[in-house]
Amino acid sequence: MxxxxxxxxxxxxxxxxxxxxxxxxxxxxxxxxxxxxxxxxxxxxxxxxxxxxxxxxxxxxxxxxxxxxxxxxxxxxxxLGLVSANDGIYPWLTVREMLLFFADLYGVAPAAARSRLEELVALFDLGDYLNRRCSVISTGQRQRVIMARALMHAxxxxxxxxxxxxxxxxxxxxxxxxxxxxxxxxxxxxxxxxxxxxxxxxxxxxxxxxxxxxxxxxxLAELQSRTASNTLVEMFMQLFRVGGNTAPALTQAVTDPLDTSGQRTG
Amino acid sequence: MVDNPAAPPSSPRVRIVRGTMARLLRLCLKELRETLRDRRTIVTLLLMPPLLYSLLGIAFQKFIMTAFDPPDRVELRIGVESDEAKASLESFLAEGTRLLRSQQDQPAAEPSGLGTADPSPGARVDPAGNASVASNGPAQEQTQTEDAPQEQSAVPEVRRVVVVVVRPGYLETAVRDGFIDLGVNLTPVSQAGRPNWFRPLHGEFIYRTTSALSEAAVRYAEERLDLLNHDFVQRRLPTMLRLRWPLELPVEMTHRRVRAKPVSVVGTLIPLILILMTVTGAVYPAIDLTAGERERGTLETLMAAPVPRLGLLVGKYVAVITVSLLTAVVNLGAMVLTIIATGLEEMLFGPGGLSFAILAKTFSLMVLFASFFAAVLLALTSFARSFKEAQSYLIPIILLALFPGVLALTPELVFSRLLAIVPVINVVLLARDLFQDVADPVLATATVLSTLFYALAALGLAARIFGTDAVLYGSQATWSELLWRRQRVSEVPTVAAALLCLAVVFPVYFVSANLLGRWGANLGTHLQLLVAGATTVTVFGLLPLAVAILQGLKLPDTFRLRRTGWVCLPAGLLLGVTLWPLAYEICLLNQWLGMLSFGQDLIESVDRQLKSWRGVHAGLLLGALAVCPAICEEWLFRGYLLSALTRVTSSTRAILFSAILFGAFHVVTSVLALERFLPSAFLGVVLGWVCWRTRSLFPGILIHACHNGAVLLIAYYQPELQRRGWGHEDRTHLPLAWIVCALASLLLGSWMIWFATKRSHASRENK
The missing domain is CATH 3.40.50.300 (P-loop containing nucleotide triphosphate hydrolases)
Structure with missing residues (x-):
């Protein structure tokens, strides 16, 4: 695809x-x-x-x-549907207006868009704030709206x-x-x-x-066999070391043991 | 999110929707909702104007109360039409003044009925009059008379009186326009039956109504001439009685009042206010809907939608115009209320006050201003990545826009055909002339057309910039990259690029054609024709070609350089040779519609041109004025423009729109001849249809060249044709048989083209 x-x-x-x-x-x-x-x-x-x-x-x-x-x-x-953490929303539009606006941009016919909106409201549980302006909804609600927006045109x-x-x-x-x-x-x-x-x-x-x-x-299995690491986190750390993107002094500082007074020994 | 949804959401059919009106309306509504719900807009839109105008009204009222009090000492300007009349009047006034002084020295001896006209109490000096005295009028020469004596206390002291010579025939105009306060038309009365020493004169006093200065001047002159007459009668009465001559006076006086030219605060200040109003209203939404999108983080999502940028921009454009107009209307309403409330109505708008006509004119101009500024502001703010950046772009532009507004304050600036296509200045001058009831319909049409055209071009530029990665992500890019960056590999140009190209071509061609017309006479007819041909090739041919190459377009597809079936060639020939009677009859429709701008002087100048062309070989004439324009205009209009239009809209709309632009182009570039719009648009439709049907530029070029050639040869061989009895009187209908033949040829030629392209067209449609 x-x-x-x-x-x-x-x-x-x-x-x-x-x-x-x-x-x-x-x-x-x-x-x-x-x-x-x-x-x-x-x-x-x-x-x-x-x-x-x-x-x-x-x-x-x-x-x-x-x-x-x-x-x-x-x-x-x-x-395409696009969801990004930086996706903005129109503060003065209600959630309903914004979702229908994007359906329109993607060429969804108005009747189909309204029906689609109902489905997505149920799916994302948007009913409580569907008619509120986007500027007053919380971050979590906002993310749901953004995900619903990306799905308006299926x-x-x-x-x-x-x-x-x-x-x-x-x-x-x-x-x-x-x-x-x-x-x-x-x-x-x-x-x-x-x-x-x-x-x-x-x-x-x-x-x-x-x-x-x-x-x-x-x-994951292929990556594990190739990198000899079990998790993605380990693979990442390996990647960092290869790329030289770590801060050696900081790494040293956090890996040195603490003495009794709480000072680093190394 | 609800876990395990019972049923998967249905899948609405995904499609790319081209710009439909309903969708455009929905886009506009969204933009308007977004803008009008913002409290900042409401404050700017609704609350500020009433507050601002009330304060301004109070300030203005105070200003008028103090500024328009009569000055203590005034200067009067009296005009005459000749040096002789000037000398006579000066001597009369000097003698009258001497008599007045002597009379003042002996108050008891004051003759009754002379010099007793009391000034109207509380007379005010017309501010317009004051302004006009200071300006350079039609006066050719001026001298100062002796210092005038002090007037009665109710009128201002006359500091000095100046007699000026005005061009003959312009006395009344000079009075009306306020260049002089009084016109004295001194004409000798017939000498028959009178002795040589008695040369009576008739003095007609021409003065403005409702002008204190003008009335003061009349009073001043009348008083002295009355004394002169009185003195004459006293001295000559015994002789007259003895010789039994009828009692006559050396200067018989009559009066003529003229209506002062409305000096119009309306004509001068309103254009400036209109600019301020529309710009003020458009600035905030223009920034908010472009740079604001990026600042809110919605621009990326918007650009990720499958909507052409031009479509998005048109939605924003309509929203900006609407808000701008709303602001202007609220401003206007507040201004009108303030003026009525403060009683300044008559002072500002003249005796008629604030009429519906003035309001209607103001609103029409607002629409025009708003159309232009909304597009320009959107184009500028599309470059910006933040509110702050957008504001820094707009401030210089707003200041620049005020400059043409100030031009309206200079009455000497004549609204010419060249100025009619200069952006902003044209609307300002049109506004001035419109409010002074002297607007020229041709210039007005040119102004409206060119302004709308510049607005389209600005929108095209905005569509090119809006949402580009340089704006969206702040990528480093040079200006040239930003403007000419390839959006995508494409076979044909975008509408935005085509509009931009036309926006360059129109004024360049207009200016070069005008310059050629003005300076071309020195070149000789042959060289003039060659330069005309070269200009056409450069502007219509090379410019679009350069743009297409810079955009990396496929030239054969852009300019429809395809071979076509052989049947199209005789069909094109038939259409080309026989279209002119129909175009001519359509041209005559202008008479019926009242769309005539050809004055007799223009017709005579065309006749002179035709005569000069008769000295040129017909081949050169055909090459420069028929073939060359045919190739180049087809290259631009049916090649570049129609290709761009068919990319975004139906073929019918594309053909009609390109035909309208083709018609408008001929109006603007042929000394603003409105008559050319309908026939050119008609040809544009035929040529557009042929080009769309054949997918080739060549049949259109053939039709266009043959049509131009036929019209040119008819003009060239007009004397020969008339000698053979084939002549035809100007501006009368052609014989019916000719029209029927032309219609039959049009149908036959169209059928041949339809038939020749039937198969290829069907396969293309199926694809």
Whole structure:
């Protein structure tokens, strides 16, 4: 459903060129949840933006359902749902108005949109604040609204960019339920998250991204055999050491034992 | 989230919806909801104007009460039409003053009935009059008379009186416009039957009503001439009685009042206020709906939706116009209430007060201003990544927009055809002329068309910028990259790019054609034709080509450079040669519709041009004025523009819209001849249909060139045709047989094209 091939993106900053994504390739099938994992600045968000067609790749391509983002952006966008922790909402619209507005943007006929809204209200339990303005709802409620918004046009592909950022345990759980639900619906899901424990439980396959490059890719079992690590967290730490992204002094400081007065001994 | 939902949600059919009116309306409603629910908008929109105008009203009232009190010493300007009259009047006034002084020295001897006209108590100096005296009027020469004596206490002291010579025939105009306070038309009365030493004059006093200065001038001159007459009668009466001459006076006086030209606060200040009102109303929503989207974090989600940017921008545009108009209407309402409440109505708007006509004109201009500024502000704020950045872009623009508003305060600035296409200035000058009831319909049409066109171009620019990654994510990008960045690999241009291209082509061609018309006479006809051809090729041919190359478009698809079936060529030839009678008859419709802008001087100038062309070889004429424009105009309108339009809307709408632009183009570029709109739009429809049907530019070029050639050759060989009895009087209908033949040819040619493209068209539709 999603095909990413040799995707490359460079940014220019203060006369210098930064390679944000470097020849990235992977694919995601229907009903598959793909975890794009990596530290901050690894290129996860840039990759998602290129898949949506919001950024133009310098090389390579991303395609959804056979349509390339760079050539047929509108076809691609109509097949995508996007959930991001940074997604804003219109403060002066009610939840109902905003959801119907986005259904309209995605070309859902008004009658179908109203019916879809009822289904999603039941699914996400939005009834209590459906007619409240978005500016007055809580962070957790806001995240539910954003997830419902991405589903208004029933997209076959869902992209989730750090969907649990800023959420508490309950809020995060709703997101995980959401991903499970999407998998059951046969939606191809790409999720970028730093909640590695949950990602390990939810995703079918993983892509470990570091400095724009796909460091490892495969199922958990494949990654375990290749990296000789049991968990994604261990794999990540290994990745950090390889990439030299750790702060050695800080690491040393926290690993040195404390003396009786509470001072570090090392 | 509810665990284990009982049934999966249904899947509404996902589709990309092109811009329908209903959807556009829903987009606008959303934007309006978002804007109008914001308390900041409500405060700006509803609360500020009544407060502001009440305060302004009080301040203005105070100002008027103090500023319009009569000054203590005034200067009077009296106009005459010749040096001779000036000398006579000066001597009369000097003599009258001498007599007045001597009379004042001997109060008992004051003649009854002379110089006793008391000034109306509480007379006020017309502020307009004061302003006009200071400006350069039609006066050619001026001298100062001796210092005038002090007037009675109820009127201001006359500091000095200046007699000026006005161009003959302009005396009344000079009085009406306030350049002089009094016009004295001195004409000699017939000398027949009178002795040589007695040369009586008739003095017509022309003065403004409702002008204290004008009345003071009349009183001043009348008083002195009365004394002069009285003195004459006293001295000559015995002689007259002895010789039995009828009793006559050296200067017989009559009076003519003229209505003062309404100086209009309305005509001068309202354009400025309109700019302020519409800009004030448009600024906040323009920023909020563009830069605000990014600041709220909604821009990314919005751009991730499968909606063309232009569609989004049109929704925002309508919302900004609406809010801008609402603000302007509330402002206007507050202003009107303040004016009525403070009793300034008559002072500001003249004796008629504030009429419905003034309000209607004001509202129409508001719509025009709002259409323009909303688009410009959206284009600018689309560049911004935050409220703060947007504000820093807008402040210089608002200050710049005030400059043309100030231009309306200069009455000498004539609203010309060139100024009619200069943005903002054109609307300001139109507003001024409209309020002074001197608006030219042709210039008004050009102003409206060009303003709407600039608005479209600004929207096109906004659509190019809005939501780009440079704005969305703050990517480092140069301005050229931002403007010319390839959105996607495409075969044909976007509507935004096409509108932008047209926005450049229209004024460039208009200015170059006008300059060629003005300076071309020195070049000689041959060189003039060559330069005209080169200009056409550069503006219509090379400019769109350069844009298409920069955008990386596929040139054969953009400009429809495809071969077509051979049947299309004779069909094109048939249409091209026989379309002109229909175009001519449509042109005559203008008479019926009252859309005539060709004055006799323009017709004569065209006749002169035609005569000069007769010295040129017909081949050169055809090449420069028929073939070259045909190729280049088709290249732009049916190539670049129609390709862009068919990409986003139905073929019928695309053809109609391109035809309307084609018609408007011919109006603007042919010295604003409104008559050209309907026939050009008609040709645009035919050419558009042929191009869409054949998917090729070549049949259209053939039709266009043949049509131009036919019209040109008829004009070129007009004398020969008339000699053979084929002549035709201007502006009368063609013989019915010709029209029937032309209609039959149109049907036959269209059928041939339809038939020739039937198969390819059907397969394309199936695809």
């Amino acid at each position: 999603i095909q990413v091939s040799n995707l490359t993106k460079r940014f220019r900053s203060s006369g210098q060129e930064v390679l944000a994504v470097d020849r990235l390739s992977f694919s995601i099938d229907r009903g598959e949840v793909y975890g794009l994992l990596g530290p901050n600045g690894a290129g996860k968000t840039t990759t998602i933006r290129m898949i949506v067609g919001l950024l133009q790749p310098d090389e390579g391509y991303a395609s959804v359902d056979g349509f390339r983002s760079s050539d047929d952006a509108e076809e691609v966008k109509s097949r 997209p076959p592909v869902m992209l989730l960019d750090e969907p649990t950022r800023g959420l508490d345990v309950v809020g995060s759980q709703v997101v995980f339920d959401y991903i499970q639900y999407l998998r059951k619906q046969g939606v191809a899901v790409l999720v970028s998250t730093h909640r590695l424990d949950e990602a390990q439980r939810l995703c079918n396959r993983f892509g470990l991204l570091h400095q724009g490059r796909l460091w490892q890719e495969g199922t």
